[in-house]
Amino acid sequence: xxxxxxxxxxxxxxxxxxxxxxxxxxxxxxxxxxxxxxxxxxxxxxxxxxxxxxxxxxxxxxxxxxxxxxxxxxxxxxxxxxxxxxxxxxxxxxxxxxxxxxxxxxxxxxxxxxxxxxxxxxxxxxxxxxxxxxxxxxxxxxxxxxxxxxxxxxxxxxxxxxxxxxxxxxxxxxxxxxxxxxxxxxxxxxxxxx
Numbered sequence: 001x002x003x004x005x006x007x008x009x010x011x012x013x014x015x016x017x018x019x020x021x022x023x024x025x026x027x028x029x030x031x032x033x034x035x036x037x038x039x040x041x042x043x044x045x046x047x048x049x050x051x052x053x054x055x056x057x058x059x060x061x062x063x064x065x066x067x068x069x070x071x072x073x074x075x076x077x078x079x080x081x082x083x084x085x086x087x088x089x090x091x092x093x094x095x096x097x098x099x100x101x102x103x104x105x106x107x108x109x110x111x112x113x114x115x116x117x118x119x120x121x122x123x124x125x126x127x128x129x130x131x132x133x134x135x136x137x138x139x140x141x142x143x144x145x146x147x148x149x150x151x152x153x154x155x156x157x158x159x160x161x162x163x164x165x166x167x168x169x170x171x172x173x174x175x176x177x178x179x180x181x182x183x184x185x186x187x188x189x190x191x192x193x194x
Contacts, residue, residue: 009128009161016062017079017151019055020168022133023158024048028146044099048084048136050163051151052143052175061148078145082175084125084136087115120178123171131161138171140178 012018026049033039051058053076060074089095091111093103106114113119114137123138163171 005164005166007128008126008164008167009131009133010164011131011161017051017058017155018162019051019053019058019172020163020165021051021159022048022084022131022161022163023051023081023151023154024132024160026154026158028144028150046083047086048133049081049158050084050138050171052080052082052172054172055168076148079148079151080143081146081151082138082140082143084138087124087135087137090122090137090139117170117174120174120181123174125163128161133161138175140175143175 009022012021024047026046028044028046029041030044031039031041057074057076058079061076064072064074085095090103091106091114093105096103110119114122115124117124121140123140125133125136125138127134127136162168
């Protein structure tokens with residue numbers, strides 16, 4: 001049987017946020033506490049942001065909010081998302097320069113592993129001109145739980161496309177694998193091998 005999925009990206013007609021949705025120029029106010037009762041906000045602008053929360057949870061949240069008499073235990077308070085960095089900027093280590101963060105440059109061998117999705121920390125997405133999406137890299141160390149209401153208020157203005165089903169499943173699996181890894185301590189045996 002031949003797959004009917006013929007592209008990485010699609011544009012859905014849903015009126016809700018879906019797993020794999022891509023937002024462009026998403027503004028996010030990040031709160032930094034100064035004490036127990038006060039803090040400051042810093043506006044962050046994500047050139048690209050990908051939705052990671054499971055689609056079944058997003059769908060049930062939306063359905064339960066439209067039927068106010070239903071049980072509200074399916075409500076989401078926040079949605080998991082990951083910034084999509086411009087691939088060449090990430091490779092050069094300049095993708096977070098506006099936050100005054102010095103990041104590593106990536107040599108050709110490591111870059112090839114990232115582009116082939118063989119490095120568990122990163123997920124590479126080949127760009128698509130039709131959707132005006134450049135080559136992007138997600139760094140699984142950088143993810144956010146963003147208020148559901150904030151995302152919905154920006155949905156119409158920022159939504160540009162979505163990952164097709166199989167591609168969002170692959171992304172979800174890789175993200176879950178990265179988060180579930182276990183760092184094992186070096187034992188005496190292993191120290192001798194080094």
